[in-house]
Amino acid sequence: MKKSAVFILTLISISVFIFVSAYSQDEMEFVDNSVFENPERVSSVFLHDEHNEKAEVEECNECHHIYEDEKLVEDETSEDQRCSECHEMEASGNMPALMKAYHTNCKGCHLEKKKGPIMCGECHIK
Ligand code: HEC
Ligand code: HEC
Ligand code: HEC
Ligand code: HEC
Structure with missing residues (x-):
């Protein structure tokens, strides 16, 4: 009796865990812009x-990167952190300011690959 209750509880917590961790990025449709005070644009589309x-x-670390001594650390990601946990509103040293960090990352790759939107209204869709 007790054993099966523990088993069921374990099952439930595992599935909640899987659900929560899948939910976090699976369901993401926009890049949350709430860290910006008075955002000028609507949030950017990003499924x-x-x-x-x-x-x-x-x-993952193509976007969720970790740097040590100005070098990209391979095989490590900062997927559990928001960009804004490191990038501030103003640039400091080699760290681009938050808006620039997003734009350089997103548009930089789109330009390089010659694929993906680069016009304001294609990402910040009203
Ligand atoms: C490839 C997609 C993309 C394109 C193209 C793009 N942005 Fe953004 N932009 C983002 C993302 C992602 C953010 C982070 C927060 C968010 O979702 O708004 C952002 C943030 C911003 C912010 C800071 C938040 C705010 O609303 O005040 C501004 C201002 C902004 N963009 C303006 C522009 C302008 C102007 C252009 C065109 C010159 C542009 N963006 C083009 C993706 C894009
Ligand atoms: C093309 C860029 C890019 C790649 C590649 C990428 N992510 Fe993300 N991810 C983002 C952005 C942008 C956000 C939003 C960050 C923010 O809010 O500051 C995000 C958010 C997340 C979140 C938080 C979701 C939430 O709702 O808060 C998780 C978890 C995550 N990513 C995991 C991953 C994993 C795991 C991989 C690799 C399989 C990955 N990401 C690859 C750009 C990327
Ligand atoms: C753990 C802290 C941390 C997080 C989280 C982080 N960054 Fe960075 N990022 C840095 C540091 C440090 C640098 C400066 C690297 C150097 O020394 O050249 C940097 C540099 C950059 C650069 C310029 C160099 C390059 O790689 O092109 C861009 C663009 C950038 N970050 C975008 C992002 C985006 C977008 C996110 C969120 C998906 C993000 N960063 C999350 C720490 C972080
Ligand atoms: C490493 C490269 C890379 C990065 C980084 C990247 N993209 Fe893209 N993106 C692409 C490519 C390639 C396509 C075209 C995909 C296709 O349709 O073949 C694309 C397409 C898109 C599209 C069109 C719709 C879609 O989903 O296909 C949107 C919107 C978009 N990107 C937004 C963003 C935003 C916002 C960011 C930054 C948070 C970002 N991208 C970062 C490579 C990238």
């Missing part, structure tokens, strides 16, 4: 998983 599949971006 996280669908985008990365279509764009064939395999490495």
Whole structure:
């Protein structure tokens, strides 16, 4: 009796955990702009998983990077952190300001691949 209750509880917590962790990026449709005071634009469209599949971006740290001594650390990601946890409103040293960090990351790759939107209204869709 007790054993099966524990088993069921374990099952429930595992599925909640899977659900929560899948929910976080699976369901993402926009890049949350709430860290910006008085945002000028509507949030940018970004269907996280669908985008990365279509764009064939395999490495999470292509976007969720970690740097040590100004060098990109391979095989490590900051996927549990928001860009704004490191990038501030103003640039400091090599760290681009938050808006620039997003734009350089997103548009930079679109320009390089000659695919994906680069016009304001194609990402900030009213
Ligand atoms: C490839 C997609 C993309 C394009 C193209 C783009 N942006 Fe953004 N922009 C973002 C993302 C992602 C953010 C982060 C927050 C968000 O979703 O708004 C952002 C943030 C911003 C912010 C800071 C938040 C705010 O609303 O005040 C401004 C201002 C902004 N963009 C203006 C522009 C302008 C002007 C252009 C065209 C010159 C442009 N963006 C083009 C993706 C894009
Ligand atoms: C093309 C860029 C890009 C790639 C590649 C990418 N992500 Fe993200 N991811 C983002 C952006 C942008 C956000 C929003 C960050 C923010 O709010 O500051 C985000 C958010 C997240 C979140 C938080 C979701 C939420 O709702 O708060 C998780 C978890 C995450 N990513 C995991 C991953 C994992 C795991 C991978 C690799 C399989 C990955 N990401 C690859 C750009 C990317
Ligand atoms: C753990 C802290 C941290 C997080 C989280 C982080 N960054 Fe950075 N980022 C840095 C540091 C440090 C640098 C400066 C690198 C150097 O020394 O050249 C940087 C540099 C950049 C650059 C310029 C160099 C380059 O790689 O093109 C862009 C663009 C950028 N970040 C975008 C982002 C975006 C977008 C996110 C969120 C998806 C993000 N960063 C999350 C720490 C972080
Ligand atoms: C490493 C490269 C790369 C990065 C980084 C990247 N993209 Fe893209 N993106 C692409 C490619 C490639 C496509 C075209 C995919 C296709 O349709 O073949 C694309 C397409 C898109 C589209 C069109 C709709 C779609 O989902 O196909 C949007 C919107 C978009 N990107 C937004 C963003 C935003 C916002 C960011 C930054 C948070 C970003 N992208 C970062 C490569 C990238």
